[in-house]
Amino acid sequence: MTVLSVAIRKKIYANDCCAIENLTFTAQPGEFVAIVGPSGAGKTTLLNLIAGLDTEMEGSISFHTGQERRAHPRTSFMFQEPRLLPWLTVQQNLELVLTPQQRAHPTTPVPDLLAQVGLTGCAALFPGQLSGGMQRRVALLRAFIIEPTLLLMDEPFQSLDAPTADQLRVLLQGLWQRTHPTVLFVTHSLREAISLADRILFLSGQPSRVILDLPVDLAHPRSIEDLSVQKLHESLMGQHPQLLAGQLTPSQERSTHARSTA
């Protein structure tokens, strides 16, 4: 099992603006980590660095098993937009990310997988023929079909109506519990973070670093409407009213590791 260690000393954008400074955390194998921060806090940049899409930074991002350093593990990325290839059918989109061996001998046929996420009979359709919610389902399935060790998610359920987003969160929890990849889930919704994650990292504004590392000890699966989720949300907002703007209350800043009370 692979541990992810992130220690970014400095990440500077092309316009000389410092995006990230002294941002450090580790994620245990199979852990669901939500990353919450104000907009412009470099959350997408952070995921791009971890995915290896962006390599220019000072610091290190490494993967370990015990003391042994590992190569980049099998990684999936669910972006803010579904980013399916519009000229390939749903089935071709899913098969595209499989290795040639997996393509030849699939463990579960693609139409069956589609049925599991409520997309029966959609294999031969093009993404343009699907609704936004259905496209996200395909993107979610694409992220899980390669059985990743690390799954990066960048506000994947943004701009969906509430019921559709709820359904997708239920689906995500189901898929995650089956294969248990390490998940880094970027969101700006604290409720969404609480309803999904084992642990929440709160980021400051630019240049961003971790201001609060909060374990969430609630049983899985949860829903955004659960009382426990609501209570934790309220108590957090009461304790740190400026938390989502990237600040712990001035006096309490740097007194980290407030434990959840719910």
Place this chain on the structure above:
Amino acid sequence: MQSLLKFGTLLAQSRWARILPVLLALCAWQLLALQLQSKTLPPPSAVLSILWQELYGGDLLFHLGMTLVRVAISFGAAMLLGVALGILMGHSNTWDRLLDAFLILALNIPALVTIILCYIWFGLSEAAAVIAVTVNKIPMVAISLREGARAVDKKLLQVAQVYRLSRRDTFFKVYLPQLTPYLFGSARNGLSIIWKIVLVVELLGRSNGVGFQIGSFFHFFDITGILAYTLAFSLVIFGVEALLLRPLETHLNRWRA
């Protein structure tokens, strides 16, 4: 009046919409030619009958075939090299800067200059003819594909990178489909320009092909013959468009529906 309009819409929707205007133009041409009785404007009926004669008794098929082979080879070579050059320049700023001056120059050198230079340097040979045509067309394909390569969606390439697609899959399934409109644009342009240049090449230095034939007709002021050969080639182009390009395009664009 209203029924006439209705008839017009019905007509526009039917398969006659493509054919009827052509037939009307032919009728007008025929009437005008009969009226003028001029040697320089033969009626379409005469052109058709010469076409028929040349097709069965004459060398039309041989010359048309030679021209088509030259068109096919130079078209293939120009598309391949032009697409590669265009992608290279659209993809890399360094290459774009290094080659830009040459591209502009090549684009603006008159076809006649390239043809004559090729014949002088490489002799009056088949290879020289094909090279001359290809060199003329490459910059046009490259210019168009460079725009296409610049417009490629980086976000989809990120998908390919994260999911570690093979280079082959990345190119053929993620990259190339984004260039389809540019490819079809250059293919259509290419076909029309290339056959025009091939004719000049044949006129100047070959002893067969449609260009050579039109040259000989010109010596005898045989306008009917020139028009018959033009018509034959136009029919081939219509065939390529209807049987090859349009079905292929429809197939590749079915996801847009």
